[in-house]
Amino acid sequence: xxxxxxxxxxxxxxxxxxxxxxxxxxxxxxxxxxxxxxxxxxxxxxxxxxxxxxxxxxxxxxxxxxxxxxxxxxxxxxxxxxxxxxxxxxxxxxxxxxxxxxxxxxxxxxxxxxxxxxxxxxxxxxxxxxxxxxxxxxxxxxxxxxxxxxxxxxxxxxxx
Amino acid sequence: xxxxxxxxxxxxxxxxxxxxxxxxxxxxxxxxxxxxxxxxxxxxxxxxxxxxxxxxxxxxxxxxxxxxxxxxxxxxxxxxxxxxxxxxxxxxxxxxxxxxxxxxxxxxxxxxxxxxx
Numbered sequence: 001x002x003x004x005x006x007x008x009x010x011x012x013x014x015x016x017x018x019x020x021x022x023x024x025x026x027x028x029x030x031x032x033x034x035x036x037x038x039x040x041x042x043x044x045x046x047x048x049x050x051x052x053x054x055x056x057x058x059x060x061x062x063x064x065x066x067x068x069x070x071x072x073x074x075x076x077x078x079x080x081x082x083x084x085x086x087x088x089x090x091x092x093x094x095x096x097x098x099x100x101x102x103x104x105x106x107x108x109x110x111x112x113x114x115x116x117x118x119x120x121x122x123x124x125x126x127x128x129x130x131x132x133x134x135x136x137x138x139x140x141x142x143x144x145x146x147x148x149x150x151x152x153x154x155x156x157x158x159x160x
Numbered sequence: 161x162x163x164x165x166x167x168x169x170x171x172x173x174x175x176x177x178x179x180x181x182x183x184x185x186x187x188x189x190x191x192x193x194x195x196x197x198x199x200x201x202x203x204x205x206x207x208x209x210x211x212x213x214x215x216x217x218x219x220x221x222x223x224x225x226x227x228x229x230x231x232x233x234x235x236x237x238x239x240x241x242x243x244x245x246x247x248x249x250x251x252x253x254x255x256x257x258x259x260x261x262x263x264x265x266x267x268x269x270x271x272x273x274x275x276x277x
Contacts, residue, residue, distance in 0.1 A: 003212065008276070016211070016241065016245040017209075018194040018195075018207065022187070022188065024232050024234060024235060093191065
């Protein structure tokens with residue numbers, strides 16, 4: 001297999017690709033502009049960020065993973081993970097959220113919404129998120145009630 | 161990217177039934193897509209990733225002796241890329257695949273793509 005090494009060809013193809021979505025199937029199809037997603041409004045970001053952090057913490061603890069283990073499995077910097085779990089104002093990048101979703105088996109698009117990177121017009125998600133935040137605590141062992149709240153919320157995220 | 165070389169064949173009348181490389185799945189990571197990163201005020205990490213993958217599928221078609229014949233079901237947001245930029249022929253909507261548009265490369269189109277025409 002011999003790929004083109006012509007820099008002009010590569011530049012032209014990259015320019016073309018920059019003007020379009022190129023996906024056939026896969027995660028990005030869910031982020032396609034024809035889908036109902038848009039940039040986040042500041043109004044809902046604070047709520048979803050709280051839920052984002054709480055969800056990550058519970059999902060990690062549910063799997064009995066330390067921060068170091070999660071950082072290693074997700075191939076992200078430990079300092080970034082600590083920042084995510086301790087500083088709600090910190091804005092993770094798309095790759096980090098994508099990696100965390102894969103390791104913690106969470107729907108990536110919803111996690112991006114919760115991280116404040118995308119907005120989805122979805123009152124149901126907002127209500128379920130607030131309910132989840134109210135029923136869970138960020139520290140300590142996962143209680144049966146938290147386990148139930150986590151299961152219910154993840155099920156809701158996957159069903160949508 | 162995921163391709164199939166057995167399950168599907170050409171639908172264009174002039175090459176109906178001939179073997180092709182079918183692109184079942186192709187995408188670049190979100191952080192390599194300008195349209196996703198630009199609104200976030202961040203640069204894309206790498207450019208042209210999807211085009212390199214697409215090129216690999218075309219080259220595989222030649223290696224399999226399919227002469228560059230290639231097919232895929234384009235998502236609505238990607239039709240412009242495959243038809244206008246890559247030069248694929250839109251054959252028609254496929255009711256068996258979410259009514260997505262089936263696009264196909266003939267050998268001549270594949271050669272033109274690799275030549276950068």
